[in-house]
Amino acid sequence: MDGKKVLQAFLCLIILVSVSPVAMLAQIGLQVPAPPFTVELFKPEQKGLAAYITDTTRVDIKPPHFKRVVTLDSTGKVISASETIDDTEFISPVVIDLDTYLRLRLAFDRRKLFREIVNVTEQQEAESKSGALELEIPVRIKNETFTRIFGSDRVRLRVTGNISFDLSGRSEERSGSAVSAVQDQGTFSPRFNQTQQFTIEGKIGEKVTVSVEQNSEATFDFENTLKLRYDGDEDEIIQSIEAGNIGLSLPSTKYVIFGASNKGLFGLKTQMKVGNFHLSGIASLEKGEQKKLTISGSAKESQTKIHDYDFIRNRYFFIDDFYLDNYETGFSDDLTQWFYQSEDVLIREIDVFKSGQYYAQNARDGVAVIDPTDPKYRNLRSVDDIEPVSGEIERAIFLPLERGKDYEYDYARGFLWLKQEVRDNEVLAVAYTTDRDSVGTMVLDLAAEPDSTIPYVLRLIKPRSMQPTMEKVWPLMMKNVYYLGGTNIDEEGFDLQIQYNLNGEQETVQGVDPKKSFLYLLGLDRLDENGSISEDGDKKVDDNGLLINRAEGTLIFPGLQPFDPLSGSRFENTPGNPGLADTNRVRIYNISDSRERVKRTKFEIVVTSRSTKSTASSVSAAAPTRARRRNTDSSQRHPSGRC
Numbered sequence: 068m069d070g071k072k073v074l075q076a077f078l079c080l081i082i083l084v085s086v087s088p089v090a091m092l093a094q095i096g097l098q099v100p101a102p103p104f105t106v107e108l109f110k111p112e113q114k115g116l117a118a119y120i121t122d123t124t125r126v127d128i129k130p131p132h133f134k135r136v137v138t139l140d141s142t143g144k145v146i147s148a149s150e151t152i153d154d155t156e157f158i159s160p161v162v163i164d165l166d167t168y169l170r171l172r173l174a175f176d177r178r179k180l181f182r183e184i185v186n187v188t189e190q191q192e193a194e195s196k197s198g199a200l201e202l203e204i205p206v207r208i209k210n211e212t213f214t215r216i217f218g219s220d221r222v223r224l225r226v227t228g229n230i231s232f233d234l235s236g237r238s239e240e241r242s243g244s245a246v247s248a249v250q251d252q253g254t255f256s257p258r259f260n261q262t263q264q265f266t267i268e269g270k271i272g273e274k275v276t277v278s279v280e281q282n283s284e285a286t287f288d289f290e291n292t293l294k295l296r297y298d299g300d301e302d303e304i305i306q307s308i309e310a311g312n313i314g315l316s317l318p319s320t321k322y323v324i325f326g327a328s329n330k331g332l333f334g335l336k337t338q339m340k341v342g343n344f345h346l347s348g349i350a351s352l353e354k355g356e357q358k359k360l361t362i363s364g365s366a367k368e369s370q371t372k373i374h375d376y377d378f379i380r381n382r383y384f385f386i387d388d389f390y391l392d393n394y395e396t397g398f399s400d401d402l403t404q405w406f407y408q409s410e411d412v413l414i415r416e417i418d419v420f421k422s423g424q425y426y427a428q429n430a431r432d433g434v435a436v437i438d439p440t441d442p443k444y445r446n447l448r449s450v451d452d453i454e455p456v457s458g459e460i461e462r463a464i465f466l467p468l469e470r471g472k473d474y475e476y477d478y479a480r481g482f483l484w485l486k487q488e489v490r491d492n493e494v495l496a497v498a499y500t501t502d503r504d505s506v507g508t509m510v511l512d513l514a515a516e517p518d519s520t521i522p523y524v525l526r527l528i529k530p531r532s533m534q535p536t537m538e539k540v541w542p543l544m545m546k547n548v549y550y551l552g553g554t555n556i557d558e559e560g561f562d563l564q565i566q567y568n569l570n571g572e573q574e575t576v577q578g579v580d581p582k583k584s585f586l587y588l589l590g591l592d593r594l595d596e597n598g599s600i601s602e603d604g605d606k607k608v609d610d611n612g613l614l615i616n617r618a619e620g621t622l623i624f625p626g627l628q629p630f631d632p633l634s635g636s637r638f639e640n641t642p643g644n645p646g647l648a649d650t651n652r653v654r655i656y657n658i659s660d661s662r663e664r665v666k667r668t669k670f671e672i673v674v675t676s677r678s679t680k681s682t683a684s685s686v687s688a689a690a691p692t693r694a695r696r697r698n699t700d701s702s703q704r705h706p707s708g709r710c
Contacts, residue, residue, distance in 0.1 A: 105159045106135075106148045108168070109175045139165070217272025218300075228265025228281075274298050309336040369677075371552030375630045375670040376655045379621075383484045383545035384528050386414065386497055387506070390481025391542055395627060395637050397480065401593050401600050402625050403611050407479045411502035414478045418510050419470075419485075420525055422463035422494040429510055433465040433523030435496035435530075437539050439507045444524045458537030461494045461530050465523050467510050482545060491532055496525035535657040546656050547624040549672060556617040557677040563608040563615075563622070564673045565589060567651060573671070575606070581645035585670070588647055590614075590625040590638060622672070628656045630670055 132153040146168040149160035269277040280292045292312035336349045385391040476483035498507025507525045565585040566573035586592035592604035626638040630653040640646030
């Protein structure tokens with residue numbers, strides 16, 4: 068009998084669950100998921116990496132002509148939600164009665180509010196464990212207007228950081244018959260040093276934040292900041308107001324192809340939103356670097372200091388490993404001439420490509436690889452089956468650049484330079500020919516091809532988001548080119564020195580063996596006043612057209628990494644070959660963090676010059692005028708690995 072009652076109770080439970088599954092599951096805190104391939108009734112807000120936890124292909128950018136519509140029917144009782152692309156529904160719409168919609172909406176908002184409260188609580192607990200000094204004014208401001216504007220009636224202050232004081236002194240006493248009465252009294256010279264690094268953050272309510280960052284050892288002034296920020300609610304017209312040290316970011320869009328970011332500005336910035344209309348306004352004062360400037364006739368005489376980490380990035384590139392490997396060894400002993408191995412390695416023709424959009428002339432799909440002469444890329448008809456590999460294989464729409472307008476190249480030393488810096492998210496690739504071989508697809512190779520879908524196959528120079536870990540392409544970016552601060556520099560009055568910062572003092576001669584000038588050790592001073600080779604130079608920079616282009620204002624060191632020579636480099640400090648001592652090396656060439664490079668700096672290039680123009684908008688370099696064929700029979704590795 069008891070068994071029958073248990074069976075009857077079990078059957079009743081099954082019937083109740085099958086009749087009302089939503090209600091039953093809701094009672095125990097569970098929610099029935101929406102049917103697959105239907106519109107989500109409410110779009111959850113995904114922050115940070117949460118959007119990629121369940122779907123690694125998810126992106127926040129909607130496809131063109133995407134539209135989401137939520138409507139109430141004419142009876143006022145039914146809600147429908149649909150999503151279309153170009154007025155075509157791609158998933159099933161959802162239809163629900165108004166009462167159910169309101170109930171689900173309230174539940175959705177409660178869950179959202181609960182998550183926000185949990186996140187704020189966790190953040191406050193983490194901050195309370197950080198050891199910072201936090202003060203809260205016990206008096207609450209009981210004013211409705213204040214609370215409505217600032218979001219709360221609380222005022223808080225938080226201080227983190229450290230302040231150190233260093234007090235020292237030197238006492239000196241003198242005595243003897245030759246010492247005067249005044250000198251015999253002795254002296255005490257105190258020394259006081261204070262360093263401070265702290266952050267102060269004040270909160271007025273929940274919407275206004277005042278922050279102060281102070282670092283007495285900061286390299287740049289804009290690292291010491293003062294900010295006042297107001298954050299409005301989601302439904303307010305004024306979304307945010309910033310005053311003090313602000314930043315401006317211009318993202319690339321469909322109508323604006325240039326994107327840029329600028330930091331270190333001081334001024335006022337506001338962001339407003341009315342429906343789908345967004346407005347950003349900024350008024351700022353940008354601080355620049357101070358320079359000493361003297362006007363002499365129609366020319367300007369100035370002194371410019373260039374740090375060792377300020378080499379020109381993402382504009383100068385070697386075309387292939389072959390030219391990279393032979394760059395240093397091609398120089399003569401006095402570094403005033405450069406020799407190529409044979410004429411069949413000179414670059415006869417070159418096409419330079421950059422990733423872009425289809426609207427440009429001769430733009431088409433392509434693949435950029437390390438070795439485009441690989442047989443698997445021969446007669447390639449499509450790039451759809453080629454999987455990109457970070458730092459080795461890049462698929463993109465490639466646009467051929469115009470020589471003279473967009474780039475120039477050195478046919479003997481095998482490097483190119485762009486008139487404008489290639490951006491981090493862009494791909495740079497080349498195709499070129501020598502008397503020995505052809506590497507990559509030239510534009511003329513496909514000019515007469517009626518099939519416009521045949522892709523380019525190119526030699527990869529710079530991939531997207533290039534990093535030092537990409538060993539096959541990172542060395543191709545030249546790190547030995549510096550801008551001298553002006554163009555059309557007069558030979559008269561031009562001087563260049565390399566100074567080593569030692570405890571606040573500048574040294575031009577290495578203090579340890581080999582005790583030679585840094586100009587000599589880095590290859591800029593190998594001749595004496597008569598133009599003859601000297602073991603110590605003359606402490607003046609040589610008038611070397613291969614290295615210094617005064618017309619364009621550029622300096623190209625003969626070493627690939629001048630302040631940290633590579634292993635096997637002719638500028639490495641080895642027995643019989645003087646170079647930078649290991650203690651003077653600057654490890655800046657294989658790190659991508661700009662702040663870390665600034666911390667490691669040791670050298671400054673001090674340029675004294677006269678120029679009739681001072682601009683960096685058209686910096687370039689001249690092709691070698693002293694390139695000669697080296698009389699040698701030694702075999703060399705051919706570009707892209709072919710012999």
